[in-house]
Amino acid sequence: MNDNVKSKEWDAPYFIGVKTMKIYCFPWCRRKPKPENTIKLMSRAEAEKAGFCTCKNCYSGILHGAWEDHQQKINVIVPKEFSFVENLKYLSRSPNECMFEIKDNKIYRAIPIEDEIPLIEVSCENENVLTIRFLGNTTPSRKWVRAEVARYVREWFDLDTDLVPFYELAKNDSLLKKPVSEFYGLRNVGIPDLFEALCWGIIGQQINLTYAYTLKRRFVESFGRHIKWNGQTYWIFPSPNEIAALTVNDLADLKMTVKKSEYLIGVAKLLSEGILSKNLLLEAGDYKTAEKRLVSIRGIGPWTANYVLMRCLRFPSAFPIDDVGLHNSIKLVLGTENKPTKEEIKKLSLTWTNWESYATFYLWRVLY
Secondary structure, eight states: OOGGGBOOSSOOSOEEEETTTTEEEOTTOSOOOOGGGEEEESOHHHHHHTTOEEOTTTTTTSOTTSEEEOSSEEEEEOOSSOOHHHHHHHHTSOTTOOSOEEETTEEEEEOOBTTBOOEEEEEEEETTEEEEEEOTTOOOSSHHHHHHHHHHHHHHTTTTBOOHHHHHHHTTOTTTHHHHHHTTTOOOOOOOOHHHHHHHHHHTTTSOHHHHHHHHHHHHHHHOEEEEETTEEEEEOOOHHHHHTOOGGGGGGGTOOHHHHHHHHHHHHHHHTTSSOHHHHHTTOSHHHHHHHHHTSTTOOHHHHHHHHHHTSOOTTOOOTTOHHHHHHHHHHHTOSSOOOHHHHHHHTTTOTTOHHHHHHHHHHHHO
16 A cells, blocks of 8 residues: 555554554553563554554544544544535435435445444535434444444545645646546545455446446345334445355346356355455555455456455555546547547556556546
8 A cells, every 4th residue: 555645644653563462552542561562563554454453442443633522423524635525426326326325415324343233324514524423223332333433434435545646646637637626525435345345346347337236236135234214224235254155046136147146255255264355455565466366366357456456445556447437538538539548548647656546536437
């Protein structure tokens, strides 16, 4: 990962890894482990790549000062380069989305955190703050769970990435200057759960977006869990363990190809057996190594790999250069009759180093 694009405004100068518990803490955490059981870690990314989990006492998984806890609601502080309206427009691109609901400029979704499933309402009452309310009787009693919800929302909207350098780059870029001006404040809206990201990438292979959403809904409603509130059903994406136990015949009613069914079950097995995980991919250290690990998996080609690297793992250099949507967008922005060749795209993207992911996302946005 490119830590240079991550905001350091609220972060600690270093973290303390507790080797005996495999957790990492802020330096001011009330835990007092023996010095011989600790290791100094210079960033949150370094800690998590090394396999350390967040501390439930000091809430080290989220930037200190980046959220406010008011129990039944929490506030998430957002950077100036964030537009709730633009991100809401992006999230509204399909009426068949099954993982969240948008109503009256608010987002509703269920977020599983270990043994709890908070149901949240996300709104923006102040341009500098996202307000997250817990609905029904789902308010977490433990503060660390509320911290994890805040962390999820920050990751979902990629709020820890400093977009100022990208916007500076885009000002003089023939492809990016118009999309950046038109969609200023849009974030690379992510898919924090690796299994969900992989499944969405596989489901969407070689079909149009409308049908992909239909297949995803069938998959989620057939094998996922749900909670209900005010007559509305809120779905939780199926877990790898649940899908790994299935056969291709179990997925037949979804009207998905046999190959895709095999791919989904295969990926689920890798995750449930611990052969594949988010941390293992992040430990790869660089984008190309992580990409190679993903494409070595049956059913995951370069497009799916780069989609997951962009939307879930947040590698800034992820670049699905062969994507048809990207080609159509470039053609539209430049006003040319023909789609660009791969070599032409390479030339056009020479200045995008470490921003290929965001450049692609903004160009995709032009098509919606």
